Amino acid sequence: MQPVGYTQLISHHGIAAIPPAVTAEVRSVTRKEWIGDTIAVPAKMAPAPEDLLGQVLFAIKHEGINLQVLAQILPKIPEADIRQAFDASPNSQYLRKACYLWEFFAGQTIQRATDHIRQSYIPLFNPEQYITGDGEKNARWRIIFNGLGSLDYCVTVRRTDTLQALLDKSLLEKAAEFTDSLPKDILNRTLAWAYLHETRDSYAIENEAPSEDKASRFVSLLKQAHSSRKLDEEYLVELQNAVISNPFAQAASFRTEQNYLSNGLRGALGVTYVPPGPELSRSLMDQLMALANQPAMEVEPLVLASVVSFGFVFVHPFMDGNGRLSRFLFHQVLCQCGALKNGLVLPVSIVLRQNESDYLSVLQQFSEPSRAYWDVTFFDENQFQFDFKGHDALYRYWDGTACAEFMARATEQAIEQHLKAETLFLTRYDEIFRRIDRAYDVPNADLSRLVMFCLDQNGRVSGHRRKQYRYRVPEEVFDALERAYQKVVVDT
Known part of the structure; x- marks a missing residue:
C-alpha cells in the first residue's frame, strides 16, 4: 500500500508533523473509497511521489487543510512551478487555496499571468468538514480564511459525527x-x-x-x-x-x-x-x-x-x-x-x-x-x-x-450527572428536613446532619447514628426520617 497526500509528504520530504487522523493510500480499488479512517484510491488517481505540487493538490482536495504540513512543504515548491500550474488552470479552487497559502508561507508573490480572478469566493476550510469561524476575505485569490485563529496560529476541529x-x-x-x-x-x-x-x-x-x-x-x-x-x-x-x-x-x-x-x-x-x-x-x-x-x-x-x-x-x-x-x-x-x-x-x-x-x-x-x-x-x-x-x-x-x-x-x-444530581439531592434534603421539622422539635444542626446521613445511606438511619444521637433526638425521629425518605424519594 503506497501512501499518498499528507502521509506521503510527511514520510518522504522531511516534514516534522504529527501523523494526520485521516490518511490516504493507493489500494486495489476502482474508485475512491473510505475504509475506516483511510481514504483508499486507485493508482490512476495518485500523483507521482516526487510531484510535490501534485501531492499537495491531492491532499487539499481529498484530505482537507493540514496547515502543519502545508506550512513546511509549500515553500519547497519553486514559484515558477506553482505559477505555471495556476496559469494553466486558473479556475481550480484547489490551486487557488495552494497559491494563497504558498504566498503566506513562502513570503513571496506569485507572478501570475492574470491580474484578476472572477470566480466566487471559496472558504479555505470546508464548513461541512470543519468547525469554522466567521471568515476574512483575501481579494487576491478570492479565498475566505475561516479557520479558528489566524494563519500564524490556527487550530483545526474536524466536524466528526461524534x-x-x-x-x-x-x-x-x-x-x-x-x-x-x-x-x-x-x-x-x-x-x-x-x-x-x-x-x-x-x-x-x-x-x-x-x-x-x-x-x-x-x-x-x-x-x-x-x-x-x-x-x-x-x-x-x-x-x-x-x-x-x-x-x-x-x-x-x-x-x-x-x-x-x-x-x-x-x-x-x-x-x-x-x-x-x-x-x-x-x-x-x-x-x-x-x-x-x-x-x-x-x-x-x-x-x-x-x-x-x-x-x-x-x-x-x-x-x-x-x-x-x-x-x-x-x-x-x-x-x-x-x-x-x-x-x-x-x-x-x-x-x-x-x-x-x-x-x-x-x-x-x-x-x-x-x-x-x-x-x-x-x-x-x-x-x-x-x-x-x-x-x-x-x-x-x-x-x-x-x-x-x-x-x-x-x-x-x-450537567446531567452532577449538577442535576446535586439539585435533586438538595430538593430532597429540603423536603425531608421540612417534614421532620414540622413534626418534631430537633435542633437544626442535628436535624441537618441526620437528614444527610439518611440520604447518604439510601433511606436508612444506621444503628451507629441512632446510638450517637439517642440522647439528643427523640427515638421516634429516626423512624420518621426513614418514612419521610420513603415518601419523598421512593414514592415520588
Whole structure:
C-alpha cells in the first residue's frame, strides 16, 4: 500500500508533523473509497511521489487543510512551478487555496499571468468538514480564511459525527434553561456546590488537596470568569499568582526559560512533554489570547473554549499552575461568549478526574508525537539541555478535534450527572428536613446532619447514628426520617 497526500509528504520530504487522523493510500480499488479512517484510491488517481505540487493538490482536495504540513512543504515548491500550474488552470479552487497559502508561507508573490480572478469566493476550510469561524476575505485569490485563529496560529476541529451529535444537543442552552427553572435558594446552593467541587477536583487532577485559603482563592478566581475582562499577559499573571501559594513559584511574566513535564523517572526518558521555547511560547500566547478575546460569533462556544483551554496547556506559558489555569480558561471563554448564565460554573473537573486516563490520552495525542522532535540531554538533577529538531508549525497548527469531543462529553456529564444530581439531592434534603421539622422539635444542626446521613445511606438511619444521637433526638425521629425518605424519594 503506497501512501499518498499528507502521509506521503510527511514520510518522504522531511516534514516534522504529527501523523494526520485521516490518511490516504493507493489500494486495489476502482474508485475512491473510505475504509475506516483511510481514504483508499486507485493508482490512476495518485500523483507521482516526487510531484510535490501534485501531492499537495491531492491532499487539499481529498484530505482537507493540514496547515502543519502545508506550512513546511509549500515553500519547497519553486514559484515558477506553482505559477505555471495556476496559469494553466486558473479556475481550480484547489490551486487557488495552494497559491494563497504558498504566498503566506513562502513570503513571496506569485507572478501570475492574470491580474484578476472572477470566480466566487471559496472558504479555505470546508464548513461541512470543519468547525469554522466567521471568515476574512483575501481579494487576491478570492479565498475566505475561516479557520479558528489566524494563519500564524490556527487550530483545526474536524466536524466528526461524534462531535456534531454532541453539539446538536445544545448542552449549554439546556443548562441555562435548567438553572432558570430553579428556585433562587436551590440555585444559589447548587452554584456554591459547583464552585467548591470544581476547585477541589481541579487541584485533585494535579494531585493536590487545597487548603481552605487556596480553595477560597480559586473559587474567587472562577467567579472572575463572569467578568468582562479580556485576557492579556498582566491578567494571566494575576491569575497564576492567585492559584500558586508559593511566592517563589509565582510568575512576573510569561516564562523566559524552557520548562517540561516529567513522569518522575530520572533522566531524559522521564521527560514526557516539552512545550515550545520561551520566544515561540510568547508569540503563540499572543495568538491564543486574540482567539479567546475575539471569538467568532459563528463558532460553537464549547469548541472555542476547548481549544483555548488545551492550547494553553500545550504552550505552557508559566513554570507552574498551567493545568489549573487551563481549566479556568474553559469557563472564561464560555462566559465571554455569553454561554454560561446565572453565575453558573460547570464542574467539569469532576468528570476529568473520574476519566483521568481518557483526559491524559487526549493530551498525549499531541504531547507524545511532538516530544519526538526534541533531543533532551540529561546533565544532573533538574538540569537538561533541550534541542528542538522540529518546526514551529508543530505548535502553531494542531488538530483540536479530540479535545473538543472530550470537553463536550465532559460538559454533558457535568450537567446531567452532577449538577442535576446535586439539585435533586438538595430538593430532597429540603423536603425531608421540612417534614421532620414540622413534626418534631430537633435542633437544626442535628436535624441537618441526620437528614444527610439518611440520604447518604439510601433511606436508612444506621444503628451507629441512632446510638450517637439517642440522647439528643427523640427515638421516634429516626423512624420518621426513614418514612419521610420513603415518601419523598421512593414514592415520588
